[in-house]
Amino acid sequence: MDFSAELIAWYTHNKRDLPWRNTTDAYIIWLSEIILQQTRVEQGMPYFYRFAEKYPTVTAFAAAHEDEILRLWQGLGYYSRGRNMLKTAQLVQEQYKGIFPVSYNELIKLKGIGEYTAAAISSFSSNEAKAVVDGNVYRVLARYFGIDEAINSPKGKKMFQKIADDVLDNARPALHNQAIMEFGAMLCKPKNPACGICPVHINCVAFKTNATSYLPVKLKTIKIRKRHFNYMLISDGKKILMNKRNEGDIWANMYDLPLIETPELTDPIELLQLPQMKVFGNDVALKDNSAVIKHVLTHQHLYVRFLMLKDFPEKLQGNWFYTDVENLKDLALPKPIFIFIKYFFNF
Numbered sequence: 001m002d003f004s005a006e007l008i009a010w011y012t013h014n015k016r017d018l019p020w021r022n023t024t025d026a027y028i029i030w031l032s033e034i035i036l037q038q039t040r041v042e043q044g045m046p047y048f049y050r051f052a053e054k055y056p057t058v059t060a061f062a063a064a065h066e067d068e069i070l071r072l073w074q075g076l077g078y079y080s081r082g083r084n085m086l087k088t089a090q091l092v093q094e095q096y097k098g099i100f101p102v103s104y105n106e107l108i109k110l111k112g113i114g115e116y117t118a119a120a121i122s123s124f125s126s127n128e129a130k131a132v133v134d135g136n137v138y139r140v141l142a143r144y145f146g147i148d149e150a151i152n153s154p155k156g157k158k159m160f161q162k163i164a165d166d167v168l169d170n171a172r173p174a175l176h177n178q179a180i181m182e183f184g185a186m187l188c189k190p191k192n193p194a195c196g197i198c199p200v201h202i203n204c205v206a207f208k209t210n211a212t213s214y215l216p217v218k219l220k221t222i223k224i225r226k227r228h229f230n231y232m233l234i235s236d237g238k239k240i241l242m243n244k245r246n247e248g249d250i251w252a253n254m255y256d257l258p259l260i261e262t263p264e265l266t267d268p269i270e271l272l273q274l275p276q277m278k279v280f281g282n283d284v285a286l287k288d289n290s291a292v293i294k295h296v297l298t299h300q301h302l303y304v305r306f307l308m309l310k311d312f313p314e315k316l317q318g319n320w321f322y323t324d325v326e327n328l329k330d331l332a333l334p335k336p337i338f339i340f341i342k343y344f345f346n347f
């Protein structure tokens, strides 16, 4: 048996029964693919069910309000995915009359759909012979063929796509793609791959040369930005002052509290003296403050502190607005804000 046939045989007996595997509906496959990007299956599954139930068709999705999408997305992170999905659904509704495209060349034109997602949707929905290359596939190919070219270098990307295309079973592309991804997720795992029970270990270069822990190679290019968020919690217990975030930064169009961002960690008492605090009044007094909470995003580390102020500002700034505390459940809140507010108001 060749490499692909071995993986398909393994997959047939060992695959997990995941809901999006039992359909060729391109819309449902798209939904699952976007939800599962950068997300573990167990974490993404409830979100998939939630979205598929609320919006069973792309037409229903396209008619949703952005606030509703962000609210359902809450806790999943990478919120731009939810916003892009809405734009894509609206475009599919307008340009394709609500019929989700199934060909790679049409899919790749849509917002939020890159090479991997276009290959996944086209192969799973219409059996188009396009090889998927995601993190699992990079790992399997790098180890099996013993390739130490960095998977995130332009040269490496081309090289791995070429190998993925070469090993693709053109007669069974959907099955092949599912098999190689599942194999990477379940057997050829990042840490402690199950080489002892691996059906292709005899020809695996990494296994033979004891190099599984060195492959795949990835260049470290990400520079982490540290940010210090000081949130003002202004509430009489019934109403709370909120802010709708602008586009162009993390958590775009979601809801948080009035924010003072400082270049470094600043003591709450010092913070009260900053000129930016004038927007809260001339003589701002502090009731209490939280500890600093670290919140990790892919390219940013946020150090978040909440300050409970005694007084209400005279004038509302920018996107500030008051809302009833009981309405907070209906707003899309970034995770650290949601956790703190939930704890603070005990809901």
Ligand code: SF4
Residues within 6 Å of the ligand: 140, 143, 144, 187, 188, 189, 193, 194, 195, 196, 198, 199, 200, 201, 204, 205, 206, 207, 212
């Ligand atoms: S032998 Fe180990 S490293 Fe090689 S493909 Fe199998 S699980 Fe992956």
